[in-house]
Amino acid sequence: MSEDSSRNRIVPVLVPMPAERPYSYAVPDGMVIGPGSIVRVPLGPREVAGIVWDTPTDRVDAKKLRPISEVFDCPPLAEADRRFVDWVAAYTLSPPGMVARMFLRAPAAFDPEPPLEGLVFAGGEPERATAARARVLELARDGMAWTRSGLAHAAGVSLTVVDGLKAQGLFETVKIPPPPVVAAPDPTYGAADLTPDQRDAAGTLRDKAGGGFSVTLLDGVTGSGKTEVYFEAIAAAVEAGRQVLVLVPEIALTAAFLDRFHDRFGAKPAEWHSDLSPRMRERVWRQVAEGRVRVVAGARSALFLPFNDLGLIVVDEEHDPAYKQEDRVYYSARDMAVVRGHIGGFPVVLASATPAVESRVNADQGRYERVMLPARFAEAAMPDLRAIDMRRSPPARGGFLSPVLLEQVEKTVARGEQALLFLNRRGYAPLTLCRVCGHRFQCPSCSSWLVEHRFRGQLVCHHCAHTEPRPEACPSCGALDHLVACGPGVERIAEEVVGRFPDARTIVLSSDMLGGVKRLRLELDAIAKGEADIVIGTQLVAKGHNFPNMTLVGVVDADLGLANGDPRAAERTFQLLSQVTGRAGRTGRKSLGLIQTYQPAHPVMQALVSGDAESFYEREIAERERAGLPPFGRLAAIIISAATRAEAESHGRALRRAAPAAADISVLGPTEAPLALVAGRHRFRLLIHGERRSDMQGFVRAMVAAAERPRGSVRVSVDIDPQSFL
DNA sequence: AGCACGCCGACT
DNA sequence: GTCGGCGTGCTC
Numbered sequence: 001m002s003e004d005s006s007r008n009r010i011v012p013v014l015v016p017m018p019a020e021r022p023y024s025y026a027v028p029d030g031m032v033i034g035p036g037s038i039v040r041v042p043l044g045p046r047e048v049a050g051i052v053w054d055t056p057t058d059r060v061d062a063k064k065l066r067p068i069s070e071v072f073d074c075p076p077l078a079e080a081d082r083r084f085v086d087w088v089a090a091y092t093l094s095p096p097g098m099v100a101r102m103f104l105r106a107p108a109a110f111d112p113e114p115p116l117e118g119l120v121f122a123g124g125e126p127e128r129a130t131a132a133r134a135r136v137l138e139l140a141r142d143g144m145a146w147t148r149s150g151l152a153h154a155a156g157v158s159l160t161v162v163d164g165l166k167a168q169g170l171f172e173t174v175k176i177p178p179p180p181v182v183a184a185p186d187p188t189y190g191a192a193d194l195t196p197d198q199r200d201a202a203g204t205l206r207d208k209a210g211g212g213f214s215v216t217l218l219d220g221v222t223g224s225g226k227t228e229v230y231f232e233a234i235a236a237a238v239e240a241g242r243q244v245l246v247l248v249p250e251i252a253l254t255a256a257f258l259d260r261f262h263d264r265f266g267a268k269p270a271e272w273h274s275d276l277s278p279r280m281r282e283r284v285w286r287q288v289a290e291g292r293v294r295v296v297a298g299a300r301s302a303l304f305l306p307f308n309d310l311g312l313i314v315v316d317e318e319h320d321p322a323y324k325q326e327d328r329v330y331y332s333a334r335d336m337a338v339v340r341g342h343i344g345g346f347p348v349v350l351a352s353a354t355p356a357v358e359s360r361v362n363a364d365q366g367r368y369e370r371v372m373l374p375a376r377f378a379e380a381a382m383p384d385l386r387a388i389d390m391r392r393s394p395p396a397r398g399g400f401l402s403p404v405l406l407e408q409v410e411k412t413v414a415r416g417e418q419a420l421l422f423l424n425r426r427g428y429a430p431l432t433l434c435r436v437c438g439h440r441f442q443c444p445s446c447s448s449w450l451v452e453h454r455f456r457g458q459l460v461c462h463h464c465a466h467t468e469p470r471p472e473a474c475p476s477c478g479a480l481d482h483l484v485a486c487g488p489g490v491e492r493i494a495e496e497v498v499g500r501f502p503d504a505r506t507i508v509l510s511s512d513m514l515g516g517v518k519r520l521r522l523e524l525d526a527i528a529k530g531e532a533d534i535v536i537g538t539q540l541v542a543k544g545h546n547f548p549n550m551t552l553v554g555v556v557d558a559d560l561g562l563a564n565g566d567p568r569a570a571e572r573t574f575q576l577l578s579q580v581t582g583r584a585g586r587t588g589r590k591s592l593g594l595i596q597t598y599q600p601a602h603p604v605m606q607a608l609v610s611g612d613a614e615s616f617y618e619r620e621i622a623e624r625e626r627a628g629l630p631p632f633g634r635l636a637a638i639i640i641s642a643a644t645r646a647e648a649e650s651h652g653r654a655l656r657r658a659a660p661a662a663a664d665i666s667v668l669g670p671t672e673a674p675l676a677l678v679a680g681r682h683r684f685r686l687l688i689h690g691e692r693r694s695d696m697q698g699f700v701r702a703m704v705a706a707a708e709r710p711r712g713s714v715r716v717s718v719d720i721d722p723q724s725f726l
Numbered sequence: 727a728g729c730a731c732g733c734c735g736a737c738t
Numbered sequence: 739g740t741c742g743g744c745g746t747g748c749t750c
Contacts (some may be wrong), residue, residue, distance in 0.1 A: 066750065
């Protein structure tokens, strides 16, 4: 701020829209700002929040210059966060303004939290002494400041009692600083009793936590105590006075994690995810920026919270596909966490029982350190895993569960233990057709079948918002009562289970459950307490829950994820099935995992059953290397969507023609996307395949720049390092 | 990403 | 004759 403040200064400001560069604004006389300041600026007909930047901007003519309206009373965005925005924008080929926008997701938090009104007893007696009034005054006589509601609650009276006393002038009002969203974590609170293996691993992580940038892959089977181990790294960072971010996939369902954190640190971490109330959202954002919140547990978007002294990121279940964002800015939160650590000069811990192949290779090649936790601790034993060959033990007609699995469910329930049946498919049936004319129910705006949800009596598209009631008659031929459900979803498995075990307490869990996240958390709690015998669930039951009494896990259709042409299909299936079968036997009881498959010889099934993950990884890594796929080569995707198929295809061709010549990079497509039509938009994809050191960004940027600019309804998005091929 | 301006169908 | 559809173009 050494510039002459008497002259009009011009500063670059990143505004939350897809501009390639910051815009220039005039700084009014006397306004104190610097790089990172969060400001309100005029933008066209409205005002938006932007961030004062520090990279040069295009020269603009003075006529266009408009003044900054206001500097928010808010800590500026740290230098490291600004470099992070620039880096993510350059890497993902997104406009920097759109990345900055991710840091500005809590507009109300840019102004300080207003202090609360506190009541302090000012002396005197109430006009009429009632029992309720006496209780309030007894508490208030401590001389401390109470909030209205806090005092009423503590005294067990209604707010009107407090208000009445206040109206009589018995209280002075004072300002109370806004309370913290969470208490401070205490690193010494519940220090865990670690096994020698865990102690070694924790020691390594603690050492890292004291140093600069490093990446450690913490690799240990479910139940080996990874969480307890990385808690020690968190403790070290907290002791050192740094802030910590723990990324978890789908935090809305990880109440169990928060409880474990509380057991270790005597306080919960602040939560950050899309399900937070707006009020909580702004309080967390603000308190993270002010450094009052020390530890955040959050979904991928927490990576864009304005930490003022971030010193450690832990990415739990680092292999989880939920870390990949696939709209607007396409990014992998796991990879960007590593980048954030590199820029901030602090350690990053990636934890998983089934690491991503990329992470394994990075560890093998020495870019990441690998810390192994070989065994489940003390009393917890690995479940005995077996494949059920569905060709030899087929289900009864109309059913989906093999007699072998049903027998084990029966035994488990008879022993008073719990069984989990896993099927990664919501609803009752994925396809409904008419037995008379063959009509299939399809989404009017997507190229996908409608999924029957029998509990709701609806046909639902799983790719857009479309739903329709399930009719009695075929809309095509009018035949009554000849609609037939094809294939199973969790609801249909539940029907089979209830028919077979009418006395068992059966519960179905899936993400579309009525009552939302809150209800789900309650149900999961209830299951953990033993209030269900048989649980039927989609992948959300695989994530981060401890069901102490669960001794049987049955995978209804282990082949489900293997069918599509995705190069990661085998890896994904292995990870998901490892995770879900790992739900069994977490407290040492003998437990069993049964995997229904029509391909028992498939490497995924073999790896699961034999427990030999190592050979599976070796195969997958060798296959990736042979095909030049990540991390041995690089991929980028360009997704072209438009209102008509012809427009999308034609622009795809135009992009392809615009590809520069490069010996090390090839372009495949355009091909119609596997899900060709989503929400009424037709989609084509180009796949760009390069070598490990290829300049993918430069290549794609050149393509997009050289092609005619998209017209009409055509939209182009770029996905660097695509994870999904749909 | 918003938001306004700008040209063609069903209503007071 | 007006209200309103969303195509296209701009925002320092």
